[in-house]
Every structure is written in structure tokens, then in C-alpha cells.
Amino acid sequence: MAGVTGTRVPPALDVATVRKEFALLSADRGGRPLAYLDSAASSQRPARVLDAMRSYEETTHANVHRGVYAVAEEATRRFEAARVATGRFIGAPVPDREVVFTKNATESLNLVAHTWGRRNLHAGDVVVLTEMEHHANVVPWLMLAEERGLELRWIPIDDHGFLVLDDLDRLVDGAGLVAVTAMSNVLGTLNPLAEIAEVAHAAGALVVADGAQSVPHLATDVTALGCDFIAFSAHKMLGPTGIGVLWGREALLADLPPFLGGGEMILDVRKDGFTPNDIPWRFEAGTPPIAEAIGLHAAIDYLGELGMDAVRAHEIDLTAYALDVLADRFGADITVYGPPAADERGGVISFTHRDIHPHDLSQVLDQHGVCIRAGHHCAKPLMRRLGVTATARASFGPYNDRTDVDRLADALDEAARFFA
Amino acid sequence: MAGLEDLYREIILDHYRSPRNRGELPSPPAHRVEGFNPLCGDEIVVSLQVEDGVLSDIKIGGSGCSISQSSASLMSAAVKGKPVDEVRELIGTFKAMMSIHEATLPRDGDGGDDHEDPSLDAAPVDVGSLGELAALQGVVKFPVRIKCATLSWNTLAQGLDEVAPA
Numbered sequence: 001m002a003g004v005t006g007t008r009v010p011p012a013l014d015v016a017t018v019r020k021e022f023a024l025l026s027a028d029r030g031g032r033p034l035a036y037l038d039s040a041a042s043s044q045r046p047a048r049v050l051d052a053m054r055s056y057e058e059t060t061h062a063n064v065h066r067g068v069y070a071v072a073e074e075a076t077r078r079f080e081a082a083r084v085a086t087g088r089f090i091g092a093p094v095p096d097r098e099v100v101f102t103k104n105a106t107e108s109l110n111l112v113a114h115t116w117g118r119r120n121l122h123a124g125d126v127v128v129l130t131e132m133e134h135h136a137n138v139v140p141w142l143m144l145a146e147e148r149g150l151e152l153r154w155i156p157i158d159d160h161g162f163l164v165l166d167d168l169d170r171l172v173d174g175a176g177l178v179a180v181t182a183m184s185n186v187l188g189t190l191n192p193l194a195e196i197a198e199v200a201h202a203a204g205a206l207v208v209a210d211g212a213q214s215v216p217h218l219a220t221d222v223t224a225l226g227c228d229f230i231a232f233s234a235h236k237m238l239g240p241t242g243i244g245v246l247w248g249r250e251a252l253l254a255d256l257p258p259f260l261g262g263g264e265m266i267l268d269v270r271k272d273g274f275t276p277n278d279i280p281w282r283f284e285a286g287t288p289p290i291a292e293a294i295g296l297h298a299a300i301d302y303l304g305e306l307g308m309d310a311v312r313a314h315e316i317d318l319t320a321y322a323l324d325v326l327a328d329r330f331g332a333d334i335t336v337y338g339p340p341a342a343d344e345r346g347g348v349i350s351f352t353h354r355d356i357h358p359h360d361l362s363q364v365l366d367q368h369g370v371c372i373r374a375g376h377h378c379a380k381p382l383m384r385r386l387g388v389t390a391t392a393r394a395s396f397g398p399y400n401d402r403t404d405v406d407r408l409a410d411a412l413d414e415a416a417r418f419f420a
Numbered sequence: 421m422a423g424l425e426d427l428y429r430e431i432i433l434d435h436y437r438s439p440r441n442r443g444e445l446p447s448p449p450a451h452r453v454e455g456f457n458p459l460c461g462d463e464i465v466v467s468l469q470v471e472d473g474v475l476s477d478i479k480i481g482g483s484g485c486s487i488s489q490s491s492a493s494l495m496s497a498a499v500k501g502k503p504v505d506e507v508r509e510l511i512g513t514f515k516a517m518m519s520i521h522e523a524t525l526p527r528d529g530d531g532g533d534d535h536e537d538p539s540l541d542a543a544p545v546d547v548g549s550l551g552e553l554a555a556l557q558g559v560v561k562f563p564v565r566i567k568c569a570t571l572s573w574n575t576l577a578q579g580l581d582e583v584a585p586a
Contacts, residue, residue, distance in 0.1 A: 359485035376461035
């Protein structure tokens with residue numbers, strides 16, 4: 001077909017082969033493998049990521065940017081290669097200078113608040129947020145608002161979990177920054193970042209995007225998104241914990257003061273002052289997470305091999321199937337939050353059962369080898385908007401298939417029977 | 421792995437389905453205190469009325485899972501009408517039960533005394549004195565849920581401290 005039309009159709013994801021890469025998902029746990037449906041919290045890591053990290057530790061480890069001996073040079077080369085690969089993965093125009101390694105997406109967002117925010121936002125200035133933000137993109141701005149006397153404005157959501165953008169012009173009028181998630185970790189909503197960025201930029205505001213949920217599951221091009229900063233974490237994209245990423249436009253980063261102080265982030269230190277290092281190292285005080293960067297690089301290579309378009313197509317299919325199964329088998333007993341159509345959302349399905357608290361659902365599901373998340377998902381303003389204190393949430397990765405969804409539904413049946 | 425029946429005893433499910441002392445008391449004169457479980461979002465509102473050193477009335481509001489709701493319901497039934505001193509003692513006994521290490525729970529043919537971890541040598545808890553509340557004992561086998569069971573008790577303790585400092 002590709003030959004006929006001349007366009008390239010992404011190869012479909014071969015989940016059975018993918019799954020073999022993940023030891024925890026292949027393990028026979030009392031006759032049944034784990035149905036892991038919590039990738040929005042943290043994904044599993046394939047063997048090649050673990051192998052890459054172990055191989056680095058066993059053959060190449062030394063501190064980076066310091067030693068002049070061969071091993072240290074190789075460690076530095078591989079660390080910086082991970083940075084460039086990360087930049088290319090998200091379409092960064094200047095991958096070697098625009099990618100800052102942090103601890104996680106939360107630290108990345110805090111970095112923006114501490115450096116750009118402290119330099120540019122003053123009493124009375126405005127930051128625009130959305131009702132669906134994760135606490136990581138709320139609390140840093142609440143803290144800065146308290147410190148500086150900022151005004152926070154909120155873009156509301158409608159009953160389908162979409163942002164209401166009718167009033168965006170008015171909301172961003174006079175604002176310095178718009179902080180918005182690319183994809184909701186609760187609703188799965190994919191927000192029209194480019195559209196928001198255009199309006200924000202016209203009003204003179206910058207846009208910081210929370211990409212923690214979107215970057216692992218959608219092909220990302222920061223130029224097309226139009227944002228000025230984007231934050232994400234390795235551990236939600238088949239990589240290790242302990243390393244996150246902040247991408248920022250080169251000219252913006254170059255103009256920012258350092259974040260934490262210490263080694264690595266300086267060019268010179270005197271008794272009466274210091275000269276900060278060039279970007280991106282200016283924001284990376286102390287020894288960075290080196291093995292974790294190697295692991296992230298391996299995860300990115302793996303995702304590239306699978307093809308992000310194939311990952312997305314697979315997750316749309318799985319999400320559509322799950323939405324159908326939940327509606328068919330549970331009807332009005334289960335309420336699903338967020339956009340009704342699978343192609344308008346990521347592979348995240350938050351739901352509540354009419355009679356069973358999410359915590360209790362999750363407990364029963366665990367007995368059936370089904371792992372879901374229950375709670376407020378670090379999005380309490382959104383929970384209040386939805387009128388719930390908690391939801392259950394099933395979320396997908398490239399290793400999930402329809403069997404996992406069927407097991408979720410079967411276990412939900414068991415829970416309903418148990419609490420009937 | 422501990423089974424669901426260890427956690428969801430019949431009496432717990434009963435109190436979850438038919439919670440006792442549900443609602444709020446007019447405040448004032450009653451004292452109103454809120455508790456939150458930051459992990460799961462459970463919220464509880466305890467209204468308490470203390471008169472002449474006695475917890476004369478108590479109501480429970482808020483929302484949460486079966487464990488937090490049934491624990492609150494069982495608590496309200498156990499403390500209503502009791503002298504504040506006794507209520508404090510009961511809170512202490514209940515929380516002690518919730519901190520018993522799973523390994524020391526009594527089992528068949530096992531007195532539970534032969535452990536070596538000194539941290540387990542807490543004062544013995546008279547579980548028998550807890551009556552129906554002992555049904556919540558199985559929660560300690562599910563460590564994540566302990567905070568669900570203790571939420572209402574911590575909230576009540578805070579409320580008592582606010583209206584009747586010890």
C-alpha cells in the first residue's frame with residue numbers, strides 16, 4: 001500500500017515482541033503475568049535500557065566534564081550524546097545547547113519558575129494556568145505568586161475535559177507566562193498548544209508546557225508546538241527514574257541566571273563572585289545523573305525504533321477498545337472522564353464506579369494482578385472541578401494490549417461482585 | 421499475599437454501606453475539624469460536642485474509601501457518650517493496633533513473641549478491649565491502607581486537643 005500511495009505507513013506495533021523486552025511484564029506471577037496499567041505514573045524499562053546503564057557503569061563510568069583521561073572523556077562524550085539525542089527526539093533546533101538535564105519534570109518546571117520567573121515576574125504580573133494542570137505545574141507558580149505577589153488566572157475546562165479557549169485573549173492580556181500541559185495526566189486531553197502559544201505570544205507572554213505525559217506517547221516537535229519551554233521525565237518514557245529534561249529556546253536560556261549553585265555550573269569562582277558557565281551546563285550544578293542519561297538515550301533509541309507514530313496509533317486503538325469495553329460492560333456504573341473520542345486523547349482513562357471508591361477498586365484489582373492508579377493524581381484543582389476526591393486511572397504503554405484491557409474489565413466485574 | 425477477606429471484614433462492609441452518625445453538627449456550639457489524606461485525597465469532617473468532660477455527640481462527614489469511612493463510622497459508635505479521657509485512651513489503643521507489625525499478629529501456634537526486631541517490642545495492645553474495632557486489625561497487612569484507617573482517629577484527636585486540651 002505504501003508503494004501504491006507513495007506515503008510511508010508506520011509499521012504496526014508488535015506488542016508480543018515489545019513485551020518480551022520487559023522482564024516484569026513477562027514474569028509468570030502465579031500463572032498470569034502482570035497487567036500493568038499505570039504507565040502514566042511510571043513506565044516499565046526494557047532490557048536494553050537496563051543493559052545500556054549497566055554496560056556504562058561497568059566499562060565507562062567516570063565523572064563528566066572533568067577528567068582528561070580516556071574513560072572520563074568517553075563518559076563525557078556519551079553523556080553529551082544523550083543530550084543531543086534527547087534534543088533531536090523533540091525536534092530541538094539546537095539540541096546540544098537547549099536541553100537541560102534535571103532530576104525530573106517537576107524540577108524542570110521549578111527551574112523555569114526560579115530562573116525565568118524570578119527574573120521576569122514582579123508584583124501584579126500575571127501567570128495563566130489551566131484547571132487540568134498537574135501539581136508540578138501549579139505549585140511552583142503558587143509559590144512564586146506568594147513570594148512576588150503575582151496574579152494567577154485559570155483557563156477553565158468544559159464537561160468533556162477540553163480547555164475553554166473562547167476567553168483566551170482576555171485571560172492572557174497582560175500576562176507574562178502561560179503554563180499549560182500538553183496532555184492531561186487525568187483526562188488524557190491533548191491540548192492545542194500551538195493555538196495557545198500563538199495567542200500567548202501575541203499578548204507578549206511566554207509558554208511553558210508540561211510534556212511529561214505527551215512526549216512519551218506522541219511524536220513531539222517543539223517548533224511546531226510553539227512553546228518556549230517544555231518539561232518531561234525519562235521514567236515515563238521507558239527510561240530510568242532520576243533524570244528529567246527541560247528544553248528551552250536557546251536565546252531564552254542564554255539570558256537566564258543559574259538555577260542551583262555549585263560545581264559544573266561555573267566558568268570561574270573568586271572570593272568576591274563567580275562567572276556562570278555557558279548553557280546548558282549553567283543549570284546543571286553538581287555531578288549530573290550520568291548513567292540515567294545513558295538510559296534515557298537507550299529509551300529514546302528504542303522509541304525511535306518502534307516509531308512514535310506507531311506507538312500513538314497503537315495507543316489510540318487500545319484506548320478506543322477500552323472505552324468501548326467499559327461502556328458495554330458497565331454502562332452507567334462507570335463514569336469515564338475526559339474527551340469521548342480516543343483520537344482526541346492520550347492513553348489515559350480516568351474513571352469512577354458508582355458504588356466503589358477508587359481506592360477499593362484498586363485494592364481488588366491488585367488481587368487479580370491488575371495495576372491501576374487510584375487517587376487525586378496530583379491534580380486536586382481538577383478533582384474539585386470534576387466534583388470528586390479521587391478517580392481510578394488506567395494508562396497504557398507500548399507493551400499493553402487488549403488482553404490487559406479485558407483483564408481490567410474482568411477484575412472490575414469481580415470488584416463489583418465483592419462490594420455488591 | 422494477604423487476602424481481601426483480611427481487609428474487608430463483614431462488619432467493615434456493613435459500616436461502609438450503612439455509616440453510623442453520618443452528618444454534621446451545627447457549629448457552634450459543636451466543634452468542626454477536617455482531616456485529609458494527601459496520598460489519596462480522602463477527606464473527613466468530624467463534628468464533636470464536648471460537655472462536662474464527655475464527648476456527648478459526634479457526626480462524621482466527608483468522603484473516602486471503605487476503610488476510611490467504616491473506620492470513622494466504627495469510631496463514632498465507639499466514642500459517642502464517653503468521657504474525653506476514655507476517648508483519648510481508645511484513640512491510643514486503636515493507633516497502637518494500627519502500628520503493630522504484621523509479623524507479630526497472632527497466628528495459629530504462634531504467640532508472636534519470638535521476634536528479634538527490637539522495634540517490634542512495642543507495648544502489648546489489648547485488642548480485645550477494642551470490641552468491633554478489632555475488625556480493622558487486618559488493615560495492617562495492607563500498609564498503604566493504614567492511613568485510611570487512622571484518618572478519622574487523628575482528626576478526632578486533633579479536634580479534642582482543640583476543644584479540651586489534655
